[in-house]
Amino acid sequence: QKEVEQNSGPLSVPEGAIASLNCTYSDRVSQSFFWYRQYSGKSPELIMSIYSNGDKEDGRFTAQLNKASQYVSLLIRDSQPSDSATYLCAVSWVNTGFQKLVFGTGTRLLVSP
Amino acid sequence: NAGVTQTPKFQVLKTGQSMTLQCAQDMNHNSMYWYRQDPGMGLRLIYYSASEGTTDKGEVPNGYNVSRLNKREFSLRLESAAPSQTSVYFCASSGDRGRNIQYFGAGTRLSVL
Numbered sequence: 001q002k003e004v005e006q007n008s009g010p011l012s013v014p015e016g017a018i019a020s021l022n023c024t025y026s027d028r029v030s031q032s033f034f035w036y037r038q039y040s041g042k043s044p045e046l047i048m049s050i051y052s053n054g055d056k057e058d059g060r061f062t063a064q065l066n067k068a069s070q071y072v073s074l075l076i077r078d079s080q081p082s083d084s085a086t087y088l089c090a091v092s093w094v095n096t097g098f099q100k101l102v103f104g105t106g107t108r109l110l111v112s113p
Numbered sequence: 114n115a116g117v118t119q120t121p122k123f124q125v126l127k128t129g130q131s132m133t134l135q136c137a138q139d140m141n142h143n144s145m146y147w148y149r150q151d152p153g154m155g156l157r158l159i160y161y162s163a164s165e166g167t168t169d170k171g172e173v174p175n176g177y178n179v180s181r182l183n184k185r186e187f188s189l190r191l192e193s194a195a196p197s198q199t200s201v202y203f204c205a206s207s208g209d210r211g212r213n214i215q216y217f218g219a220g221t222r223l224s225v226l
Contacts, residue, residue: 008153032212032213034214042219042220043203043217043218043219043220044156044203044217045217046214046215046216049212049214051212088155088156092212092213098144098161098163098169099213100158100161100171100213101158101213101215103155103156103157104155105153105154105155106155
């Protein structure tokens with residue numbers, strides 16, 4: 001059974017701080033890794049994808065992947081109250097020739113003004 | 114450009130009633146998915162369709178059926194609703210098998226009394 005684990009939080013940070021969200025996964029052959037943001041009562045929205053070891057930056061967001069340690073993280077710089085949401089980690093793996101996503105249960109982030 | 118459209122947005126059913134959740138995408142994507150999201154459980158895959166004409170079971174298929182009507186549309190049917198099917202249902206689609214980036218609809222909030 002493929003598993004993706006996240007701390008449910010809430011993770012509380014003050015406005016302007018760096019928020020660090022972490023995710024571990026159980027399957028060594030996973031290929032693609034995603035971070036989705038989900039506001040309360042809304043649908044998941046893709047904010048970052050990463051496919052190889054190292055860092056990937058997009059604006060205030062940085063995704064970090066370490067396949068040897070089986071973890072992926074998301075850093076949010078200069079956190080804003082509008083970043084308050086649940087962040088879902090998703091890992092893609094191949095089964096019978098088709099890729100599926102397995103989601104973590106999400107980490108709730110609260111950014112206080 | 115609507116992306117992924119789900120109908121209805123809200124629905125209340127009595128135990129034993131049937132209904133069909135509709136999903137349509139206008140991104141010319143090959144693959145479509147149905148998930149349910151429950152508190153503390155994350156997103157769980159119910160059924161998926163890798164391409165037009167094919168459907169397969171996901172993690173939690175019991176009590177559901179699906180139809181891939183054409184490339185655009187993928188419906189989810191509850192034949193005899195049960196209170197355990199009270200959940201938020203999301204449809205998603207993806208067009209890039211190599212990366213499996215999935216885009217989500219707004220969701221259907223279903224209550225079964």
